[in-house]
Amino acid sequence: MGAVVVYESSFGNTALVARAIATGIVEYMHVTVAPVDDCEAVCKDNDTLVVVGGPTHESGMSRPRTRRIAQERQHHQPVETEGIREWIEELPDDDSQVVYATFDTRVVAARDLPGSAARSAQRELHRHGHRTLAEPESFYVAHVTGPLLPDEEKRAREWGEQLASQLW
Numbered sequence: 358m359g360a361v362v363v364y365e366s367s368f369g370n371t372a373l374v375a376r377a378i379a380t381g382i383v384e385y386m387h388v389t390v391a392p393v394d395d396c397e398a399v400c401k402d403n404d405t406l407v408v409v410g411g412p413t414h415e416s417g418m419s420r421p422r423t424r425r426i427a428q429e430r431q432h433h434q435p436v437e438t439e440g441i442r443e444w445i446e447e448l449p450d451d452d453s454q455v456v457y458a459t460f461d462t463r464v465v466a467a468r469d470l471p472g473s474a475a476r477s478a479q480r481e482l483h484r485h486g487h488r489t490l491a492e493p494e495s496f497y498v499a500h501v502t503g504p505l506l507p508d509e510e511k512r513a514r515e516w517g518e519q520l521a522s523q524l525w
């Protein structure tokens with residue numbers, strides 16, 4: 358039994374949350390952390406728990422256009438990248454041995470608004486017939502580029518631990 362935490366991150370905050378989740382999971386099972394672009398190379402067919410997360414963009418999962426906006430904000434030369442939306446679309450239908458869990462990062466000022474990449478991701482997973490283990494979870498950043506609020510990495514580690522303990 359093993360796990361993978363697959364993430365997308367424009368400014369690095371979701372990457373920090375992904376690593377913190379993995380430090381919780383590793384208390385119970387082997388875990389790999391991978392950006393969506395690298396998952397094909399490092400994710401294994403026998404992973405039982407797949408945790409997938411990304412930044413909330415325009416109340417849902419990012420799109421090529423919103424990722425370009427994030428790149429421009431960092432004065433990066435725009436390059437085509439894959440996000441969790443595209444990654445979920447490409448998942449095989451016959452993975453009934455796998456359980457998923459979704460998370461996102463969002464700005465704290467939008468805490469009371471319903472839009473969340475984790476919720477959208479879970480909806481898409483269910484639409485494609487995949488099973489999830491837990492409610493979608495959000496972790497909060499102070500501003501669009503970060504940083505994460507204090508204690509969010511601790512909360513992420515605890516969430517990872519909780520997920521993995523359910524499969525133990």
Ligand SMILES: Cc1cc2nc3c(=O)[nH]c(=O)nc-3n(C[C@H](O)[C@H](O)[C@H](O)COP(=O)(O)O)c2cc1C
Nearest residue numbers: 366367368369370371412415416462463464467501
């Ligand atoms: C184009 C764009 C749209 C965004 N839309 C939202 C939004 O609708 N709600 C929200 O809470 N945060 C929104 N944000 C803030 C992101 O959620 C924030 O940048 C992200 O959590 C940071 O994670 P990252 O460092 O992994 O990219 C948006 C950011 C960008 C760049």
